[in-house]
Amino acid sequence: MSQTAIPRLFDQDALRLHAARAVRSGEPADFLLQRATADLVDRLAVVLRRFEHKLDLGTPLPLAAEVLAHDDSQLTRLVPPGYPAGIGNWRNIDSPLDTLPITHESLDLVVSLLALQTVDDLPGTLVQIRRALKPDGLFMACLLGGETLTELRQSFLEAEMEIEGGASPRVIPFADVRDCGALLQRAGFTLPVTDVDRVIVRYQTPFGLMRDLRAMGATNPLAERRRSPLKRATLMKAAEIYAARFSDPDGRVRATFDLIWISGWSPHESQQKPLKPGSAKMSLADALQPKQK
Numbered sequence: 001m002s003q004t005a006i007p008r009l010f011d012q013d014a015l016r017l018h019a020a021r022a023v024r025s026g027e028p029a030d031f032l033l034q035r036a037t038a039d040l041v042d043r044l045a046v047v048l049r050r051f052e053h054k055l056d057l058g059t060p061l062p063l064a065a066e067v068l069a070h071d072d073s074q075l076t077r078l079v080p081p082g083y084p085a086g087i088g089n090w091r092n093i094d095s096p097l098d099t100l101p102i103t104h105e106s107l108d109l110v111v112s113l114l115a116l117q118t119v120d121d122l123p124g125t126l127v128q129i130r131r132a133l134k135p136d137g138l139f140m141a142c143l144l145g146g147e148t149l150t151e152l153r154q155s156f157l158e159a160e161m162e163i164e165g166g167a168s169p170r171v172i173p174f175a176d177v178r179d180c181g182a183l184l185q186r187a188g189f190t191l192p193v194t195d196v197d198r199v200i201v202r203y204q205t206p207f208g209l210m211r212d213l214r215a216m217g218a219t220n221p222l223a224e225r226r227r228s229p230l231k232r233a234t235l236m237k238a239a240e241i242y243a244a245r246f247s248d249p250d251g252r253v254r255a256t257f258d259l260i261w262i263s264g265w266s267p268h269e270s271q272q273k274p275l276k277p278g279s280a281k282m283s284l285a286d287a288l289q290p291k292q293k
Contacts, residue, residue, distance in 0.1 A: 006120055006121045006124070007120070008120055008223050009120050009172070009173070009222065009223060009224075010118050010119075010120055010172070010221050010222065010223060011221050011222065011223045011225075012081070012096070014220075014221040015080075015081065015082065015118055015217075015221045016081035016082040017082065018082070018214075018217040018218070018219050018221060019060065019080065019081065019082025019083050019217040020082040020217075021214070021217065022082075022214065022215050022216060023082065023083060023084060023217075025214075025215055027215060028061065028215055028216065028217075029211075029212040029213075029215035029216045030060075030061060030063070030216075031201075032114060032144075032199065032216070032257055032259065033059070033060060033061060033063055033113060033114055034063065035197075035199065035259070036113045036114055036142040036259055037063040037064055037067060037113060039142070039197065039259075039261070040064060040067060040111065040113065040140070040142070041067055043140060043261070043263075044140070047138065049108075049138070050071075050073070051073060051108040051109035051138070052073050052074065052108050053073065053074050053106060053107050053108050053109070053134075054068050054073060054074065054075045054076070054107065054108065054109045054110075054111070055075075055076050055077075055078065055102065055107050055109070055110045055111070055132070056068060056075065056076070056077040056078065056090070056111055056112070057078050057097065057100075057110055057111065057112035057115065057116075057129070057141075058078050058079075058080045058097045058112055058115030058116070059077075059080075059111070059112060059113040059114065059115055060080060060083050060113075060114060060115065060217065061083065061084070061086070062077065062084070062085075062086030062088060063113070064111055064113050065077045065086060065088060065090050066086075066088060068090075068109075068111060069088050069089040069090050074091075075089065075090035075091070076090060076091045076092075076093060076102075077090050077091070077092050077093070078093055078094075078095055078097070078100070079092050079093065079094055080097065080115060081094070081096075082217065083217075097112075097115060097116065097118075097119050097125060098119050098120060098121050098124060098125045098128075099128075100125075100128045100129065100132055102128075102132040103132070104131055104132065105131070105132070105133065105134045106132060106134065107132050107133050107134060107137055108133070108134055108137045108138070109137065109138050109139075109140075110129050110132065110133060110137070110138075110139045110140070110141075111139075111140050111141065112140075112141040112142070112143070113141070113142045114142060114143065114144060114259075115141075115143070116141055116143040117143040117144045117145065117172065117174060117175070118172065118221060122175065122183060123183055123186060123187065126139075126183055126184065126186075126187035126189070127187045127188065129187070130187050130188045130189055130264075130266055133266035134266065135266055135267065135268040136265060136266060136267075136268035136270065136271065137265065137266040138263065138264075138265055138266075139189065139262075139263060139264050139265075139266075140261070140262075140263040141261070141262050141263070142259050142260065142261050142262075143175070143180075143259075143260055143262070144174060144257065144259065144260070145174040145175045145176065145177065145180065145196075145258050145259075145260035146174060146175075146176060146177060146196055146198075146258030146260060147174075147198075147256050148174050148256060148257050148258045149171050149255065149256065149257070150256055151242060151245070151246040151253070151254060151255060151256060152170075152171055152206070152209065152238075152242065152255065153170070153171040154241075154245070155206070155238045155239075155241040155242040155245070155246075156170045156171070156234075156238045158238075158241050159234050159235075159237035159238035159240075159241055160234055160238075162237060163231065163233050163234045163237050164231065164234060168225060168226035169220075169222050169224055169225060170220050170222075170225065171220070172220075172221065172222060174258070175260065177194050177195070177196050177258075177260050178194075180194050180260055181194040181262070184262055184264045188266075188267065189264025189265060189266070189267075190264060190265050190266075190267050190268075190271055191264060191265050191271060192262070192263070192264040193261075193262070193263045193264070194260065194261065194262045194263075195260075195261050196258050196259065196260050196261070197258075197259040197261065198256065198257070198258050198259075199256075199257040199258075199259060200254050200255070200256055200257075201254070201255045201257065202248065202252040202253065202254055202255075203252060203253050203255060204251075204252060204253075205239065205243065205253065206238070206239045206242040206243060206253055207239065209253070209255045
């Protein structure tokens with residue numbers, strides 16, 4: 001029986017071109033990546049473990065690699081297409097994010113920041129990551145998800161319906177935090193944890209947000225996007241709707257970015273396991289009864 005082909009949501013050539021354009025600009029908008037990197041440092045600090053073999057999976061700039069390369073462990077950085085490799089105490093490899101050229105059970109730690117939201121087959125990629133980890137290895141990632149850019153999505157949808165009589169997808173579909181937790185379990189990770197860091201960024205006008213998205217290499221990479229140029233009338237109408245619906249009392253507009261953090265461990269016999277159903281020695285009702293003096 002032939003396997004069902006994975007639908008291609010993202011135009012990989014567009015992702016590469018957008019990334020290269022952002023790098024050429026000389027002023028990449030990396031404030032979200034800097035926030036995620038600082039958070040990564042805090043999250044790894046509470047893990048009392050030395051990781052000998054590490055992988056930075058697709059983080060756009062070498063910020064995570066610079067953090068992970070602080071000791072004499074072995075670090076590999078998978079460089080996403082269009083972004084600079086960076087020079088440091090690590091080995092660079094080029095590969096699509098959903099095809100890991102990594103030996104089975106060879107890694108102690110896999111980290112990925114703001115990259116996995118543009119993978120076509122996220123469930124399959126998570127399975128590959130889990131297989132690349134040694135038993136009791138850790139996977140930790142941050143990806144854009146949830147309500148990210150909901151204001152921009154709504155504004156363009158309404159503007160295109162009004163001006164052009166139909167809408168084209170302009171903002172990528174983002175995973176929900178609960179879906180991410182389910183995908184970790186489905187991929188075979190143990191002790192899965194997910195949480196959301198919601199970041200609200202304010203701009204003078206919606207065009208400031210659009211400039212930042214371009215400087216992030218985050219303009220529309222959807223394979224099913226409309227290929228004709230965006231009409232000026234549609235753009236101006238979207239900006240008008242955005243300013244009217246999503247502005248604060250001082251006139252500045254809001255943009256939502258949900259940074260979803262996910263982590264899980266490769267299975268190992270030493271890890272804590274949930275009790276089997278029915279194995280408790282005391283019922284919940286009895287446990288909640290007040291103690292007799």
